[in-house]
Amino acid sequence: MKSHREELWFETRTRREYINITDRVQGAVSDSGVAEGLCLVNAMHITASVYINDDESGLIQDYDDWLEQLAPHEPVSRYRHNRTGEDNGDAHHKRQIMGREVTVAITDGRLDLGTWEQIFYAEFDGRRRKRVLVKIIGE
Amino acid sequence: MKSHREELWFETRTRREYINITDRVQGAVSDSGVAEGLCLVNAMHITASVYINDDESGLIQDYDDWLEQLAPHEPVSRYRHNRTGEDNGDAHHKRQIMGREVTVAITDGRLDLGTWEQIFYAEFDGRRRKRVLVKIIGE
């Protein structure tokens, strides 16, 4: 059994941002030398998500509006968590909707994705250095 | 390490449908010859989910109502995504609530599920051929 570990680092300019990381994850798969296996991709921070959906700008804006409706950033006093001095209570909620991680099959050395499946890093509390873990096991 | 890959295909008659696929996934596990390992089951489309919950018709109708409340199908103009000519903006949102995938343990050659755990394919934009990936690794 082979295993491979890589970190992907991000520092967004805005609080919220949605970044297509499919090519970077495929790069990790290629580096791993694994032909058949599983690839785990997870946010290492608790105010960010890794999810799979379409790379379509209208949809991404729809998601952003919807998440803001389900868990608004303001008023920051809405969240007990913000009494700790944070202002990211909303980000902890948005991340639960979109999820922490995806597990993707590796087949013939490639991410085994459907036609429109793209892997995204969703940042909900950005403007600082944060990272994603890629862990690959297989043969 | 062994690995096994199978696709399950679906074409629902209605836009939304919830299909119990536990037996089909167990069939893939049996075909794989894997006794101890992990089984990834994921939608290969971005308007469908694979999730685990109860096979109880009232609950499934409750889920459907709730998802329609959280991300209504109409008016289709509600979603920027639909300006691309699609009418499935809601389906991309419903899928995020219910999730893309499940990973299930394999123990003694069987899906290692709790008493009431059943694996479902949830279709949110059906009436065309779509598929689920089952990827198994283990020994």
Place this chain on the structure above:
Amino acid sequence: MKSHREELWFETRTRREYINITDRVQGAVSDSGVAEGLCLVNAMHITASVYINDDESGLIQDYDDWLEQLAPHEPVSRYRHNRTGEDNGDAHHKRQIMGREVTVAITDGRLDLGTWEQIFYAEFDGRRRKRVLVKIIGE
């Protein structure tokens, strides 16, 4: 390839409760002897979640309020599922928001978690014995 299986049991005193299980999962990883691999942690019940986020009491209360807003416990007649004699329709919904499972990388024999990542068991229909499955594969 090595594999390891453990069950963690819970019986909460209240209907809803959020329990940090990180140390218990690390214990299973240590027992497994796996240095590089994947660790699946999933609720075996369909009214409970395993999720990863911050161990901060204000945030946990925020989550509880938010889940109760998205899927209220009462009136129990709100859910068709409760016509079966249950009163846990809400719990099946809350669990879908927070998720069934997490998969965590194992590196150098340790759970490969970010600084603030903690693994939680979230109970939405407690006061009876329920369990979580930990399944580890790797080398």
